[in-house]
Amino acid sequence: MTGIRFVYFDLDDTLLDHRQAQHLALVDLHGMLPTLGEVPLRKVHSTYREVNGKVWREYAAGTRSKEGTRSGRFELLFEALGIEADAMVAADKYLEAYADHWELHEGALEVFDRVTKRYPTGVLTNGFAEAQRAKLARFPHLTAAFSAIVISEEEGVLKPHPELFRIATARAGVGPAEILYVGDSLHSDVVGGLNAGWQVAWYTDGEEVAGEPRVFRFSDWTDLAGLLRV
Template identity: 30%
Template sequence: MGYAAIIFDLDNTLLNFELCERQAILGALEACGIYLDLHGINETTFIQVYETYNSKYWKQRETFSPGELIEMSYGSTLAQLDIKTNQISNLSQSFWHIFNHSAVMEPDVNEVLTVLARNYRLAVITNGFVSAQLPRMQAAGIDHFFEEIVVSEAIGFAKPSPEIFHHALSKLDLTPAEVLYVGDSLTHDYAGAMQVNIDFCYYNRRNQNLIQEVQPKFIISELLKLVTLFN
């Protein structure tokens, strides 16, 4: 197929975002001495409420800093669950520290990258903040595999914007035909890759059914399949 480089998404492709976030949400509560069982609340309920607010607030990430957004998420969650505390600022700081050092990877990531790096140039295109994405890759010990790591905050464009893909191609000095992009999101990864005519490999980690209009070049349910496809 003649690819010179394979570019990966980060969250829920190489790193398991949900588990990293869960560690940070609950770890920050523990670090600040807030114990859910004393309030008759289980972890699942707290996380569900937190994520509802978090998804809403993070749409304002161009207006607020990560720390402010996390404070807003904790503040609204604790208020709804009637948990009173003066630790909102400390919760935000603890969350950010734990999250940026969380290194829960998807299965077989190290093996896959080790094998692919022998024959392909590797890179990452990820939405998010530089202060989060790079330390998390370092904590996971995978940053050294990648020639380029393109983070949306750093260049001012986020997936599925074609600009972030063009930026990566420019840094690699490659054409779209020479690149394969691997990601888990049809909304951000597939849509973005299609706009710039980059072949897309859909990491269908939850075995979701696709509508007929969505036709990735490749579909895998586990990353290890990349080794058999491209080695």
């Protein structure tokens, strides 16, 4: 991987440990709602992952509204679990708990700081604008380093849509092949980045993308530092 002049980072499950925050928020919600608390926590987690994925796919396809996504996942969760609870109340409580548990991935900040001393950086993230902006506000050290902030809802399209990557490329001010994207999602980040002509550092324990020299797979942040020689 050569010729990198700009580095974009994904936010959730790349810099921030979204899965852990989600897990802990569901634990909190399980203790707050009596009917939900009667269901084994493991079943709550597995069912939530299933319905949440379905709802977000519908939102990405334009068949579900923002509010329908926010509360709809809990309507479907309660229906699947066969319990009664107020989905709007659950959504509010969940989001409050979720925000309480935002943390950076171990090792991410140190390497991020080293990267920003050598390269201009930005963030490219899916998600609702108010939530993603709140995360950035929680970690002003990150935000101060970004020269470009691209949030899907603010642009009207989600990764891996080519238009979102076109917007991000323009804001970076360099050519597509000169951008490295650090992200965790094969579909949204790796495929989206490659289709845009970017290079990609894939944060994962999964398989490599066979025969694709523009993808660097890593699970330890020090390996990314080695790639970028920082």
